[in-house]
Every structure is written in C-alpha cells, then in structure tokens.
Amino acid sequence: MSKPVMTVCITGAAGQIGYALLPHLCSGKTFGPDQPVKLHLLDLNIEGVQTALNGVKMELEDATYPLLKGVVCTGDAKVAFTGADAVIMLGAFPRKDGMERKDLLEKNCGIFKEQGELLNTVASKTVKVLVVGNPANTNCLIAAECAPNIPRENFSALTRLDHNRAIAQLAIKASVPVEQVQNSIIWGNHSSTQYPDINAATINGKKAKEVVNNDEWYKNEFIPCIQKRGAAIIAARKLSSALSAAQAISDHMHDWFLGTPAGQFVSMAVDSTGNKYGVADGLIYSFPVSCSNGKWTIKEGLEIDDFSKEKMKATEQELTDEKKTAMEILGK
Incomplete structure (x- = not known):
C-alpha cells in the first residue's frame, strides 16, 4: 500500500531558501522516495508576494514530480497550518540596520506567538516543527511556549x-x-x-x-x-x-x-x-x-x-x- 500523503507547510515560502528547498521535498530526497507530499506554501498576504508564490506553484506543476500531490499557496497562516504534519518556518522578521537584538526579538515574538497558537489548534498533534528564521533558537522557543498541545520535543531549530x-x-x-x-x-x-x-x-x-x-x-x-x-x-x-x-x-x-x-x-x-x-x-x-x-x-x-x-x-x-x-x- 502507498503511504498516506504528508502535508508539509513552509512559511516564508516565496523567498530564496524556499525556492532552493522545494526540489528536495518533492523529489523524495527529504522524506523518502515513497512518501507523497502536499505542500502548503505561506507568505505575506501582499499582492506581489502572492503573485510570486503562485509563479512557484506553476513551476512545481511544470516539474511533474510524481510524489507531489498538491500545492496550496496562501497568505493565511490558519489555512497553511491546518492538518500540517511537518512545518518548516523560514519566515521571520529580518534584522535591519540600527536594530538592537531586543528590537528583533520583539518583532519576532509577535510573529511566532501567533504562529505557535495557530499550530496549537489546527496542525496535526504529531506535527514536527523546524524553525529556520533567525533568531532561530529563541523563535523556536516562543512557538513551543505558545503551543502547549504539541510535545516540546516536536520543536527544533536549525543548526x-x-x-x-x-x-x-x-x-x-x-x-x-x-x-x-x-x-x-x-x-x-x-x-x-x-x-x-x-x-x-x-x-x-x-x-x-x-x-x-x-x-x-x-x-x-x-x-x-x-x-x-x-x-x-x-x-x-x-x-x-x-x-x-x-x-x-x-x-x-x-x-x-x-x-x-x-x-x-x-x-x-x-x-x-x-x-x-x-x-x-x-x-x-x-x-x-x-x-x-x-x-x-x-x-x-x-x-x-x-x-x-x-x-x-x-x-x-x-x-x-x-x-x-x-x-x-x-x-x-
């Protein structure tokens, strides 16, 4: 029997890391050569960003990956996280000139608090979450703190x-x-x-x-x-x-x-x-x-x-x- 389709969510999916990552996820290199995946691609709900994201979806269609069983592009985190079995959090507020580390943390606290709370309610209860957006370790901690229904060991940050x-x-x-x-x-x-x-x-x-x-x-x-x-x-x-x-x-x-x-x-x-x-x-x-x-x-x-x-x-x-x-x- 074929494996059930895995729903993989990527935040900040319209960026350059997301673009470089997609072939790994769709080819079987990441989750195995027999694991079908459905992608939920989340990025800012801004016209230019969503247009670019849909361009990525077009390329994924054209690449004809046999394991890819669907692509959802959205600016709504609730839609993106619903039913997710794996979440790769690329999106974070970037550090800008003149910003103190505390300022960066303040911006990201708001983002990862909201996303952690959403994961807590709509993602799979066995979801595995990888935080990449910096400051990755502490962003991961914030998301985990705000998702008490998900085991703490299901959160990790990229090193x-x-x-x-x-x-x-x-x-x-x-x-x-x-x-x-x-x-x-x-x-x-x-x-x-x-x-x-x-x-x-x-x-x-x-x-x-x-x-x-x-x-x-x-x-x-x-x-x-x-x-x-x-x-x-x-x-x-x-x-x-x-x-x-x-x-x-x-x-x-x-x-x-x-x-x-x-x-x-x-x-x-x-x-x-x-x-x-x-x-x-x-x-x-x-x-x-x-x-x-x-x-x-x-x-x-x-x-x-x-x-x-x-x-x-x-x-x-x-x-x-x-x-x-x-x-x-x-x-x-």
Missing part, C-alpha cells in the same frame, strides 16, 4: 547548516571526501556564540583532532570560520545562504523523520530540559543527537574538556538572555 559547514571545513583541511567526516558537533545557539566542537569527530574512522593535529588552527581559524560563515557568504554573495541552507533543512528533516545512520550523530537545536551536560533546562540549545522512529535523543557520555565547557557556557548565557527578553515581551 545542521553549521554542522555541515564544520564537516566541510574538516574535509578540506584533511584533504578527504566529506563522507569520511562524521560526528562534528554544534553546541548552543545558531549565532556567532555557537561552539563548533571536533573532539568527538572522526575522519575515516580516526579521531579528527589527531588527523588534523593542529590545535592553533582549530581554535583560531576553524571555530571563527564556522561561527562567521553566514556573514562571510552574505559579504560575498550580497545574499544569505540559500543553496546550503536548503540542503541542511533537508538533511535535518530526513534524519528526524527517517533516522540517523548507526553510530552517527548530528546537530539539532532542541529542548535542553534534562540533558546531561549541565546546560540550563528550558532552552532550545543545539546538541549532538541521534534519531530513530521519528524521535531525537541527545548523545550522552561525551567527554567535555575545560575549553569546551567555557564555550558551551558562553552560548548558553546568550540563549538565557534571549529567553529572558522574550518572556518579558510575552508577559510570562
């Missing part, structure tokens, strides 16, 4: 792009194919405080730190490179990452729904409550996780040295400060 960037830089440094690099870790926030950690990473089965054997490169080049990679791409392209972001979103959802390979873990920003690494409860914090049967589990038992503890605590503090600001705005 897979940072994870993939770390793998790529290790592969380049060691002059090996990317598939030989496994188990890099992104701890904390999807921001410049994140901690890209290679202590558990392997290159062709050997410890990455021993293969690279260059602590100065690791601390002074690798870590800042991953932390600032997004800004470097914007400086080069005059646009934010789209192709690589779409790949990371697809990787994240694929592993969450279909599972990670045995012995491997990936980075996901998830509910920190009950973790074994001393991170405060109640944050959306990036950890190494493995996935099976649609659920993620934080990898336990990794050795954390003093350098790592300091980096992990710094990004935790940023997330704690963001949460405090967000809860004040929400009146909680």
Whole structure:
C-alpha cells in the first residue's frame, strides 16, 4: 500500500531558501522516495508576494514530480497550518540596520506567538516543527511556549547548516571526501556564540583532532570560520545562504523523520530540559543527537574538556538572555 500523503507547510515560502528547498521535498530526497507530499506554501498576504508564490506553484506543476500531490499557496497562516504534519518556518522578521537584538526579538515574538497558537489548534498533534528564521533558537522557543498541545520535543531549530559547514571545513583541511567526516558537533545557539566542537569527530574512522593535529588552527581559524560563515557568504554573495541552507533543512528533516545512520550523530537545536551536560533546562540549545522512529535523543557520555565547557557556557548565557527578553515581551 502507498503511504498516506504528508502535508508539509513552509512559511516564508516565496523567498530564496524556499525556492532552493522545494526540489528536495518533492523529489523524495527529504522524506523518502515513497512518501507523497502536499505542500502548503505561506507568505505575506501582499499582492506581489502572492503573485510570486503562485509563479512557484506553476513551476512545481511544470516539474511533474510524481510524489507531489498538491500545492496550496496562501497568505493565511490558519489555512497553511491546518492538518500540517511537518512545518518548516523560514519566515521571520529580518534584522535591519540600527536594530538592537531586543528590537528583533520583539518583532519576532509577535510573529511566532501567533504562529505557535495557530499550530496549537489546527496542525496535526504529531506535527514536527523546524524553525529556520533567525533568531532561530529563541523563535523556536516562543512557538513551543505558545503551543502547549504539541510535545516540546516536536520543536527544533536549525543548526545542521553549521554542522555541515564544520564537516566541510574538516574535509578540506584533511584533504578527504566529506563522507569520511562524521560526528562534528554544534553546541548552543545558531549565532556567532555557537561552539563548533571536533573532539568527538572522526575522519575515516580516526579521531579528527589527531588527523588534523593542529590545535592553533582549530581554535583560531576553524571555530571563527564556522561561527562567521553566514556573514562571510552574505559579504560575498550580497545574499544569505540559500543553496546550503536548503540542503541542511533537508538533511535535518530526513534524519528526524527517517533516522540517523548507526553510530552517527548530528546537530539539532532542541529542548535542553534534562540533558546531561549541565546546560540550563528550558532552552532550545543545539546538541549532538541521534534519531530513530521519528524521535531525537541527545548523545550522552561525551567527554567535555575545560575549553569546551567555557564555550558551551558562553552560548548558553546568550540563549538565557534571549529567553529572558522574550518572556518579558510575552508577559510570562
């Protein structure tokens, strides 16, 4: 028997990341080659935006994807979220010149409070929600806070792009194919405080730190490179990452729904409550996780040295400060 059609909602769908993501979702690359999908594409209810969104729908029709069983374009979040099995939240209020981080959080609190409340009432109760729009971790926390009917573990924020960037830089440094690099870790926030950690990473089965054997490169080049990679791409392209972001979103959802390979873990920003690494409860914090049967589990038992503890605590503090600001705005 064929699988039931999965309803996948994308917010901010008319943007460049949405455009780059759609082939992954419709080809079977993300959810599996036998999983039919129906797309709910949400973006601003503005004539020019909706016209562009309908142009995307026309292209999807012309692409004749066998797994694509329908496309709904809308400016109404209630329509978009109704019956959704997976929601990929690309849309967020962008940071503009002169804006303080608190101003950005205030704008996004309103958006993600409203969307969280709608998810709570009209989405599937087993919906899995991935927040990509920045500040992604705290936007995810706000949506989860406002959707008490949906399990907290069904909300996550994207740090897979940072994870993939770390793998790529290790592969380049060691002059090996990317598939030989496994188990890099992104701890904390999807921001410049994140901690890209290679202590558990392997290159062709050997410890990455021993293969690279260059602590100065690791601390002074690798870590800042991953932390600032997004800004470097914007400086080069005059646009934010789209192709690589779409790949990371697809990787994240694929592993969450279909599972990670045995012995491997990936980075996901998830509910920190009950973790074994001393991170405060109640944050959306990036950890190494493995996935099976649609659920993620934080990898336990990794050795954390003093350098790592300091980096992990710094990004935790940023997330704690963001949460405090967000809860004040929400009146909680």
